[in-house]
Structures are given as structure tokens and as C-alpha cells.
Amino acid sequence: MPKIGMKAIRQAQLINATLTVIDRVGLANASLALIAKEAGVSTGIVSHYFGDKNGLLEACMMQILSDLYTALRQQRRKAGPGAEDQVRAIIDGNFDVSQIAAPVLKTWLVFWAESLYQPNLNRLQRINDRRLYSNLAAQYRRALPIRQAREAASSMAALLDGLWLRLTLAPQPMEQGLEQARMLCYKNLALWLNSAPTP
Incomplete structure (x- = not known):
């Protein structure tokens, strides 16, 4: 037994x-x-x-995504209630320590590539993309008109994904580029918020 x-x-x-x-x-x-x-x-x-191996990879990604969502919840609970603080928390959650270990980074790359061919992984990828975009759009919508909020959310989601890819493929350790990546995201956030029409 x-x-x-x-x-x-x-x-x-x-x-x-x-x-x-x-x-x-x-x-x-x-x-x-x-x-x-x-x-x-x-x-x-x-x-x-x-x-099989596909089932195991799916389970790995579900665990990594669960760790990501936990990190995001923790960061957002610690942050102030304002839109800027909440977007910063989403940025920080995406660069959480649970996501920067080398095995996790490489598995993210595998996941992105395999999601093009495996329906279950593609479903997980779409859920993750939509969740990131909708969380960002909801926060930007508090400070920007709806069209700008959507553009800002798309811009930040693309920046986060692009920075992750560059950091994962870079020859130096992830930690060295991490702070610079955060700063680039914060600057992108400030540019969008500064573009808000005055009341």
C-alpha cells in the first residue's frame, strides 16, 4: 500500500x-x-x-507558472494600491527569484518553443499571455484612456518577454542583467504614465 x-x-x-x-x-x-x-x-x-515526456514537461510548466503566480500575488500584496505601484509589482513578480534559476530559465525557453507544436503547452502559454496582458491593462486603465492602456499593456508584456529572452541567452549570469532589466521596465512604465492626458 x-x-x-x-x-x-x-x-x-x-x-x-x-x-x-x-x-x-x-x-x-x-x-x-x-x-x-x-x-x-x-x-x-x-x-x-x-x-510520457510531454506530460512531464507540461507538469514542469504548470509548477513554474504556479510559482510565478505566487510571486506576483506576493509582490502585489506588498505594493501600494496605486496603478504605478501595482505595475511595478507585476514587473518585480516576473523577475522573482523563483523564475531566475538556470533550470527554470532554460525550461521557459523549451516551453515557448514546444508550445508551437503541443496543444496542451500552447494552451498554458495562451493563458499566461492573457493573464499578464489583462493584469497590466487593468492597472494602466486606472491612469490612461482605454486605447493607451491597451497599448501600454502590450508594450510592457513584449518588453518583459524580450528581456527574459535576452537575459536567458546572455553569456553573463542572470543576476548581472536583472537590475538593468527592471530599470528598463520601470522607464517604460514612466513613459506611458507621463503620456496620460491631463484632467
């Missing part, structure tokens, strides 16, 4: 092993056998919990 809570423990163990293996050898070479070896379990256990 399985121990109570063993499923959650095994799933977390396998997700962490998958992130580690993708970081080390890339998705194409991240076989179930390598992942099982990294986790210290049999290949059959991986198949039992996730079915």
Missing part, C-alpha cells in the same frame, strides 16, 4: 529532476531514463505519474 502523500513527493521530485536534466542536456536529450536516474527512481515511476 502506498504511503500517504507519496504521490505529491514523487511528482515534485520528478519535476525537479526534469528541470535539472533539461538544464544539463536540453529537451531533445532529456530522456525518461535520464530523468528517472536523476530522481533516483525507475523509468516506470515516471511513466506512471506523467505518461
Whole structure:
């Protein structure tokens, strides 16, 4: 009889092993056998919990997205109630420590690429994109006319994604470019808010 809570423990163990293996050898070479070896379990256990590598990658992305949403909630709770403070909190949440470890960064890249071909990953990507855009648009709408608010939200979402891509592919450690990335986002925010029509 399985121990109570063993499923959650095994799933977390396998997700962490998958992130580690993708970081080390890339998705194409991240076989179930390598992942099982990294986790210290049999290949059959991986198949039992996730079915195949695609199921495991989906579970990894769901965990990374869950960590991202937790970071965003925490940042927004700490921030002031104003639109500028809330957008800054969204920026800071996207650059949270849970998102900048090398295995997570590389898995994000894999996720973006694979979402073009796998319907389940594409669905997760669309949900994440819409959530980011709608949260940004709602905050900008408090300070800008609706059209400008939508443009500002699209601009910030594109900037966040672009900076993530550049930081992930850069040769220097992520931490070195992180503060500069935040500052660029803050400047973009200020430009949009300064463009607000005077009452």
C-alpha cells in the first residue's frame, strides 16, 4: 500500500529532476531514463505519474507558472494600491527569484518553443499571455484612456518577454542583467504614465 502523500513527493521530485536534466542536456536529450536516474527512481515511476515526456514537461510548466503566480500575488500584496505601484509589482513578480534559476530559465525557453507544436503547452502559454496582458491593462486603465492602456499593456508584456529572452541567452549570469532589466521596465512604465492626458 502506498504511503500517504507519496504521490505529491514523487511528482515534485520528478519535476525537479526534469528541470535539472533539461538544464544539463536540453529537451531533445532529456530522456525518461535520464530523468528517472536523476530522481533516483525507475523509468516506470515516471511513466506512471506523467505518461510520457510531454506530460512531464507540461507538469514542469504548470509548477513554474504556479510559482510565478505566487510571486506576483506576493509582490502585489506588498505594493501600494496605486496603478504605478501595482505595475511595478507585476514587473518585480516576473523577475522573482523563483523564475531566475538556470533550470527554470532554460525550461521557459523549451516551453515557448514546444508550445508551437503541443496543444496542451500552447494552451498554458495562451493563458499566461492573457493573464499578464489583462493584469497590466487593468492597472494602466486606472491612469490612461482605454486605447493607451491597451497599448501600454502590450508594450510592457513584449518588453518583459524580450528581456527574459535576452537575459536567458546572455553569456553573463542572470543576476548581472536583472537590475538593468527592471530599470528598463520601470522607464517604460514612466513613459506611458507621463503620456496620460491631463484632467
